[in-house]
Amino acid sequence: MRVRTPFRANPGRSPESCPALVLNADFKPLSYYPLSLWSWQDAIRAVFLDRVNIISTYDVVARSPGFEMQLPSVVSLKTYVRPCREPAFTRFNVFLRDRFTCQYCGARSDLTFDHLIPRSRGGQTTWDNVVTACAPCNLRKADHMPRDIGMIPARAPKRPGVFDLHEAGRNFPPNYLHESWLDYLYWDTELEP
Ligand SMILES: [Zn+2]
Numbered sequence: 001m002r003v004r005t006p007f008r009a010n011p012g013r014s015p016e017s018c019p020a021l022v023l024n025a026d027f028k029p030l031s032y033y034p035l036s037l038w039s040w041q042d043a044i045r046a047v048f049l050d051r052v053n054i055i056s057t058y059d060v061v062a063r064s065p066g067f068e069m070q071l072p073s074v075v076s077l078k079t080y081v082r083p084c085r086e087p088a089f090t091r092f093n094v095f096l097r098d099r100f101t102c103q104y105c106g107a108r109s110d111l112t113f114d115h116l117i118p119r120s121r122g123g124q125t126t127w128d129n130v131v132t133a134c135a136p137c138n139l140r141k142a143d144h145m146p147r148d149i150g151m152i153p154a155r156a157p158k159r160p161g162v163f164d165l166h167e168a169g170r171n172f173p174p175n176y177l178h179e180s181w182l183d184y185l186y187w188d189t190e191l192e193p
Contacts (some may be wrong), residue, residue, distance in 0.1 A: 015040045018058045020072045021181045025080035027055075029184060033093050033165050035174055043072045052077055056180035073180040087165050089127060096168045097160045098132035103153035104141070106133040116157065118143045127159035 020043035022036040023029055030036035038046070040122050044062060046052045047069075057070035087093050094113065101108055114133035117123030120143050131153045132140070160168075177185070 001141040013058070013060050013153065015071060016058060017061050017176075018071045018073065019043075019162075019176075021074045021178070021184060022052075022129045023055065023074065023184055024083065025077050027184060028083075030077070030081065031084065032162075032169060032185075033087055033096065034090075035185075038075070040071045043075055044069065047072065047077065050078070058178070058180075072186065073178050083162075085162055087160055087162055091181055093165060094127075094130055094161070095132055096165055096172060097127075097157075098155070099168055100172065101132060101154075102134035102137055103131040103155065103157075104133055104137040106153050106154070107137070110135045112138050114138045114141055116146055116153065118145070121145070128157050 010065045016039075018040045019037040020040065021029065022038055022043075040062065043052070047054060052072075052075040054072045055074040055076055056072070058073045060071045061068050062071055091113070095111065100111065102111065104114075111132055112135050113130050114137065115123040115125070117133060119125075123129050137151065141149060144151070146152050173185070
């Protein structure tokens, strides 16, 4: 079955600002990094395909002729999906692993990435060869080997486990959190949605 679009959401709040948090059948987020979110269109499509239950909704109504529906803010899959145990190798996850801190000087701004063994010397873009570095440190290190220039990262880089990233993520929740999500996310920081 294919759902006819477009639905029209009521004016006032943009439906584009209404992503649905996607939970697995055990009511845990399908993924944390990145947080499993679907667009409102994908969420409604999944409802029609009977793949999800609606757990919570926004105060925003999608309308099409003869039909209206509150946009889901939280949905849960009807069938359990085995979660991926290996965090994706993304820019965000490298920053998160390194706590958004330059591994050479501890700076927390102007962050970029440095190859421990420079690419020009065969260094790979992998978990164990890429560290968070501020731009000045990155510039200073350039094509040097770490020991040659005395720049050793605070923590030897390695592939993080999902648990490591969850620990780190408690301090760095995403920018947008709808109140209906909070019961399902366990960042225990003070949150101002
Ligand atoms: Zn630095």
